[in-house]
Amino acid sequence: MKSHSSTLLAEVRTFRQNHPDVRYVDLIALDIPGRFYGKRYPVEMLEKVAAGSPLKLPQNAVLLGAQGGLFKIGDYCFHDGDPDANRRLVPGTLKPVSWEAQPLGQMLITSDGTEAPIEFEPREVLAKVLERLHRKGIHPVVAFELEFYLFDKKLNDGLPQFARDPLSDDPDDQPTLHIERLSRFAPVLDDMVQTAQAQGIDITVVTAELGPGQFEINFGHLDDGLRAADWAALFCRSTRGVALKHGYRASFMAKPYLQHPGSGMHVHVSLYDAAGNNLLATHQQQPLRHAVAGCLALLPHCMPIFSPNHNAFRRLGGTVNAATKACWGYEDRDACVRIPESDPRNLRIEHRLASADANPYLVLAAILVGLEHGLDAAQEPIAPLNEDRTSGHDFPLEMLEAVRAMQQQPVLREGLGAEFVDVYCENKRQDHLAFQQEINAREYRWYL
Template sequence: MGAVCSDLLAEVRAFRAQHPQVRYVDLISLDIPGHFYGKRYPVEMLEKVAAGSVLKLPQNCVLLGVQGGMFKIGNYCFNDGDPDARRRLVPSTLKPVSWEAQPLGQMLITSDGTEAPITFEPREVLAQVLARLRDKDIHPVVAFELEFYLFDKQLLNGRPQFPRDPLTGDADDQPNMHIERLSRFSPVLDEMVEAARAQGIDATVITAERGPGQFEINFGHLADGLRAADWAALFCRSTRGVALKHGYRASFMAKPYLQHAGSGMHVHVSLYDAAGNNLLAADQQQALRHAVAGCLELRPHCMPIFAPNQNALRRYGGAVWVNWGFEDRNACVRVPESDPHNLRIEHRLASADANPYLVLAAILCGMEQGLEQQREPIAPLHEGHGSGIDFPLDMFDAVRAMQRQPQLREGLGAEFVDVYCENKRQDHLAFMQEIGGREYRWYL
């Protein structure tokens, strides 16, 4: 513990020396819906925390709904006195913030690794899955890809507007993947990449996607699953900030336009042993098929994680099956072409606004289950395009399917599953408590 404090203290002091103009640092952590919460600390107080002073925040911050309110969930929130819980600083995450009006820093905090971690904190859930895999000599290498939209900064009657082309001033309302779009929006896109790299994120390829004003960013592969999920979470925060600075809104909303492509979170996962052998390539890639089978079997029970809100469910259009295939982007589980050492799966089902810690934890649970059960998957898409497994597209059905799944309760923790499902159920109930204009038009 002393070595950790010493390293953290050195990190804070080096940051202060390099950025003397920074007076405050945001200490941030991701809640269940995927929003950051935390506190803004004077940098001199941060040095005391790094030296070993206790850092506490209310435990129930993790349980906030999408709109920031609290729901009665079991014995939490309104029956527990809203207790504080310890957090710790995440090493190597203290970085400058470039998109705010004043000089600022930010640093991740978490309960994982403390004496009493919060069992339903997303980062802790992933940490427990990774620890269990390490005990089995399974070491994931992970890379995220995130799609997002740019909108005009001003909404029109509460609805997003296409972003204005910086060169012409016209609305970028044409869905295309043209490279010219990258050039036209290069000032904001370049700063998004620079801001991400300033956070320590290995942001690599950026692509113009199919929707108007839609882009995709790829991150480098990491042997640290927690850090890979950190990168995805931090990129969303920095990208929104940079977009506002340039007069746009950036959104990871899953389906902002019904008539255009949705935004997904694609996750590449390969598994290695301690000697560096790719476990998926074992037995002439039979292990790959087992891992795919586990993913497919568990996936319909993970929909509240992969599609955490009503809009995310819209992205599937009511006609998608859980399926898999080689080099097939129509597949929910795609196996990209690669040499045996880099053999991996690409999970393409999750929405861009899903919680990256929980998405990765669910994927790994499915692969783990598949390797242990050693079942054959259903036929891949190239052998039959009717192949697939149905999954719930109603949030209440999805929550019930998740809460009752024994392997998921064991893999992610029963306490987490119960808390998460109730959070999603209450959020959906709150979402339904509004009568929209269409309802009046149809039924008045």
């Protein structure tokens, strides 16, 4: 513990030396809907925390709804006295914030690794899954890919406007999948990449996607699943900030336009043993098929995680590369679980179903539980799409049905934690019901 504190203290002191103009640091963590909460600390107080002073925030901050409000979930929020819970600093995450008007820093905090971790904190849920896999001799290597849209900074009557192309006023004049669009938006995209790299994030590939103003960012592969999810979360935060600085609005909303492709979160996962052998490639790839079967079996019960809000379910309507059934295939982007072509060393699954605004810690945790279940059950999967284009299991396409499917699933309750599953499902149910408490103009047109 002492060496851990000394390492953190050295990190804070080095940061202060390198950034003497920074007076405050945002201490941040991801809540259940995937939004950051936290506190802004004077940098000299951060040094005291790094040296061992307690860091406490309200436990129930993790339970915030999509709009920041609290819901009654069991005895939490309104019958528990709103207690504080210990957090700790995540080493290696203290970085400068370049997109704000004043010099700032930011650093991740978490309850995992504390004396009493919060059972429903997303990072803690993932930490427990990874710890269990490591005890079994399974070591995941993970890489995220995130799609997002750029919009004009100003909304038009609350509706998004296409991003202003510097070379054209015509919103339809945005070359799809062309390198030219990367050139047209190079100033903001380059700033996004450089800012992410300054946060310690390994950005590899930038792609112009099918939608107008839509892009995809790929991250490097990591043998630390927590850090991989940290990268995805931090990238969303910095990208939104950089976009605003350039006069745009960056959004990871799952389906901002009905007529254009939605934005997904693709997760690549391979599994290795302690000696570095790819477990999925052994025995004529039989473990790969078992892992796929486990993912597909649990996928219908994980939909509140993969599609965490009403809008995310709109993405699953059978448009470009968005599956409508739990299915798999080799080199097939219509599949939820795709097996990219690779050599045995790099054999992996690509899980493509989650929306870009899903919580990366929970998405990865759910995928890993599926892989673990498949390896334990050792069952063969259904036919791949390459052999049967109709192959696949149905999954829920609306939130309340999805919550019911998730809450009673015994493998998920054991793998992710029963307390987390109950809390998460009630949070999603309440959020969905709160979203429905508004009559829109179309409802009056149809029924008045």
